[in-house]
Amino acid sequence: MRTVEWNYATSQLQMIDQRLLPGELTVAVFDDYREVSQAISDMVVRGAPAIGAAAGFGLALAAQQSTARKVESLHSDMEEAANFLKRARPTAVNLTWALERILRKTYCVMDHGSADDLRLAILNEAQRIADEDVEINKRIAMHGAQLIADGDVIIHHCNTGALATVDWGTALGVIRMAHEQGKKIHVLVDETRPRLQGARLTAWELTQYGIPFDIITDNAAGYFLRAGQAQKVFVGSDRTAANGDVANKIGTYMLALATHDNGVPFYAVVPTSTVDLSLASGGMIPIEERDQAEVLGLTFQGMLAHPEGATARNPAFDVTPHRLITGIITENGVAYPPYGENLERVVKKKETP
């Protein structure tokens, strides 16, 4: 099954509840777009491509929920719902990208269709976004897997697998493709504090795929890089600026520094939907600061890991400057520095199938 999927029998959205993994594989069912927005905020679903698809289907739910009979008033309900959904999380650009793509599509229907035509067009476009995500990820994986050699030990941050997308994954999809091509690889899985998406989700996916791995604390990656025990680093991106700066899960910047300091290649794996050419540099990407409970909600050997009354700061993302990035892998090929020219060219390229 897909991480994010429309159920055509019941007209509901189904998503794997990622907060419960690896202990439980539970599917949450939605028929209210406001609950989808809450699920994105609460990280029932996470990962830039997956939240893009979830928001798209969220808009399809909103269209279903709207009682508007005239196409204009339905459209205005849709704009309202899209604005509501956009506020669920600020950093990943896919959320906005998916919603705007669907709204743009609806303008043509408005001119010559009914409200129900519009409802159908919205669902169809949301489905198209989801289907394209899987296809795009596989194209990314083919480009990226060429960069992995037999015997490589690869460091991976956060979760960028099937769970972070509709299916297949981005950075983890590259690793999976290399494995399916028969290359012997080993993954060092950054546990990825505070929400431990590496230890919980990536380790779970790697177990399913039969790819050997060890979990490491985020702060240990530098040790393995300096010891020559890792040959490549692959990470995802929640938003990439025009100059190649990458906003990704907190810790990516420090991992990139340690990778660069040891002359090891560092690749960001980026569907072009997460590239925001309207932003000149990463400094303009809004960074979400989440609830301190995510940092403090930890027990170690059965005991609370902080003194009573302690407070925490919890930025969810950081920006890795492009100077630390060896290559940006997209579905249209790999962009190399200088990104100012090469990233735009790759993003705007239509790959001949």
Next chain:
Amino acid sequence: MRTVEWNYATSQLQMIDQRLLPGELTVAVFDDYREVSQAISDMVVRGAPAIGAAAGFGLALAAQQSTARKVESLHSDMEEAANFLKRARPTAVNLTWALERILRKTYCVMDHGSADDLRLAILNEAQRIADEDVEINKRIAMHGAQLIADGDVIIHHCNTGALATVDWGTALGVIRMAHEQGKKIHVLVDETRPRLQGARLTAWELTQYGIPFDIITDNAAGYFLRAGQAQKVFVGSDRTAANGDVANKIGTYMLALATHDNGVPFYAVVPTSTVDLSLASGGMIPIEERDQAEVLGLTFQGMLAHPEGATARNPAFDVTPHRLITGIITENGVAYPPYGENLERVVKKKETP
């Protein structure tokens, strides 16, 4: 009370059990040196200066336990006990330093004293090491506090406070001294995976001292440095090589890289007892790899944070190259680059009181 303390009424060693903090303040009592060795391995006591003092008193217990009546056979028992204690943890040099200092001292007694004279000499030297540690830490703190300005936000890694030493602390002692001098400071406390000494111990100490702080995940330090939200970084050292390379708690290297990348001063706070001039560079420092259970023994929001059967790697220290270190603060003053000359000069200097 001190973290590590000899009880003269009962002839036992008392140590705060640091595994139980911040939940419980419990004092563990020892009368067998083998149990002291186990307590060092299990991290009942941790922090380079504290384990040096603990090992010294461990040798005093071994002298008490030995039934030798001749000074030569007691001395040979002591050598055996010292070798046993040295194996408890490999990275911190203080363990070996304290034991060898006591053994050296005993040679003079051997020439003209009884076995009981030797027993007393060993306890006295262990006590002297403990007392000197407190005095040295306060001298370190006076030198270091001059580098802290009113209003500074300081990032600190692991625990280097009273709990890591006999009393007062090294890097955290510097921060505490600045606070006692009336400077308004704020500490960003690296939680320090896997054993969370920052979130558990440093946060607890800061609460006692009334110093404001926030806990952050280790991988978030780069975010705050890049955002200009931290003005200084202070860390400890478990062993410092002659060229200024510092072996310290895992994550120190990545923190140093992020600090350096943003032009922020990075100070290692180092009693001269932790400087190993016999090692040309940090690459020669043995790095302990501890049990994977420390990485995997985590629950997040009440659930096990990794899939069943997952494995982990757990290096406990890493080496920060001297090129990333702004200054090395010792009890004899601050050494600045080039460390090849300046560190040795500071280590060998006798400060006029």
